[in-house]
Amino acid sequence: MMKALREAAAKLLQEKRAVLVIGYADRKGRPAVFVSKPEDCGRLVYDSSCRQNLAAYLGKPELRARLPVAVVAPPAVLRSLVVLTAESQIPAGQVLALAVDHDAFLGVFDAAGAAELLRSKFPDLGPEKALLERVAELSKKSAAERAAFWAEEFAKCTRCYACRAACPGCYCSRCIVEKNAPQWVSTAALGHGNYTWNVMRAFHQSGRCTLCGACEAACPQGLPLMVLNAVLDREALAEFDARPGYDPEGKPVIGSWSAEDDHSYMR
Amino acid sequence: MKTETSAVPAATAFEPRITAFVCNWCTYAGADLAGTSRLQYAPNMRIIKLPCTGRIDPLFVLKAFEDGADAVLVSGCHPGDCHYTSGNYHARRRWTLFRKLLALTGIGDDRLFFSWVSAAEGQKFADLVNDVTAKVRQAGPFRAANPGRRA
């Protein structure tokens, strides 16, 4: 599989269909690697220990200046590329996916092709069983127990924003926490600010999160961020049939509405 | 049909502090109507007027809880009646998801309330305020169990 991946990447660079390939390095932890020469494509690997969502790099101005770019993309990253396309964050034709899965190189795709690949080979991607179990565990607790659980978890948050940096969906040039006129979210790594930050971060991903897990993997404190993301993901699917990453022209869930949306909880 | 709503019960130890985010054209007007109709309703709600529920960022709700609100009410125009055509539809989507997220973190239906109140529904507004206030009074102060409150 690696051979096929590396050859395809080298070919893209040779043919100048990409000037840069963003992939995973053959080192412990599988950090991101940036390859611009065909002969360096031997550095590219992919396996299940790759946890970064490489689509996050598309938000970096330094990399936007080096388009077109090819990104090694397992299914969750493919979804992110499609979401970014749907949200007009990627100039058309400037990003290609080197699609991979556990043991196969699946080919080179543009956003439309990636969406079709996902629909045919990876339909209905959702939270893994273990994650759903974590959500179920938490849902069994009382409101007060849940509040205490999150208070304890959020107390560990240092507001390093590794979660935000890891997420391709967090691409605001000025994040809400960085607005100080007025200061909407306390920047102190204390209870109330931590609660607001973590809840709003998750909420801003509603209907957009591709469940790549990069945020939770990046968190130095081990916060269970995926639990927040999974709950919103399932709710957005159930209520609004939200399937982020399956349609490069998909309308954003929060930015659109239907007259039939539920409001049974409104008095 | 009720023409008068019950006044606030006398001398209780805990008086809830409830923040309400309402839209200008429907709910706020409905509240005005309750007032001009001399309907009595609990004074525990502090009303914050916005042009439309579509303007209400979920962050406002969190700030209210940060500042110590025992409960929050969000209220606007009935679907189809929005002064800005679709603001309340956008809002509705947000709230459906937001309330699930908040419930996961321990802020549930006993603390976060949503309603549609039109400009003609002065009685509904008064009843709503009394009902919500009574429920929150029963639920008690949110201080200790509020995960988002400022220490």
Next chain:
Amino acid sequence: MKTIAIDRLPDLAQALSKAGYRVVAPVDEGGVVRLREWTKGLALALDAVPVNSVKDVLFPRSEVVARFALEESGGFTPAPLERSAPKTVVLCARPCDAAALSALDAVFNWDYRDGSYNARRAATTVVSLACFKADEHCFCTSVNGAPDGTAGADALLRPADGGKKLVFEALSDKGRQLEAMVSDGQAVPDAPAALKRRFDSAAVGRWLASNFESPFWKEAALACLGCGACAYACPVCHCFDLQDESDKKECRRLRNWDSCGFGLFTLHASGHNPRPDQSARWRQRVTHKFSIYPQKFKTFACTGCGRCARLCQAGMAIAETCERIEALGR
């Protein structure tokens, strides 16, 4: 000599607790090793470098540094500030964390003597545990440190008798005050972890001082996503942001951690940013730690604990950057 069996460490912690010390020690919290206030029953986790450092004890993430009572008339009066500096023992600190305190002592007593830091420093006794193993991210020996280094510590616990015992060595008056809690005994100290030097930090410092415009920096930080994980985990990083928060009754001025990795760190009110991209910010981070800080304070602003590399989601490793710089310099 003073010795203690390694499985009796919780007893020492308990004795310290009874003697009125707040005990801070590394504890496993669901797979994450964290330095935190120890209470009876918590198992000590000595095998991994904690995700946080002793810096947290002396320089907390967020601290009120001024308080003003707001009057209805519109005036305000400064309100008294209770400084919290409880008598504390950090038990089983990493030697790299203790060495970092020496570096922090310098900056917090430079042009301004930081009352809060100094109060906590004075009230804290640091008992280091010499490292019996190192992982691939550790590099203390490249920055004038050692797995059994004593800089910044008040006492050192040295593994002995094949790791079954610890020898307690007091290094300062504060450390000597704890001697009575450790019994007399005999043990043969083990060799500390062997950690090969990875780079010549003096050579790196020299290169940094004269290669500000080097094209090396352009590619060096491509992977960096500009979060604050490394700066916050680092036992020496100490940049902070002052924020005022107020309600109707009071305004509080908070000192919160900040990171030079953030895009907005050097953003001017005019909109100009002298460190406009991540390569400029990474350059600053490395240069500060290995060139600027040593010029000012005669010590690196890095003790080789490896947390930054261990925790970085994108694999940025300052030791690797230094190795590459040393190679460039040759």
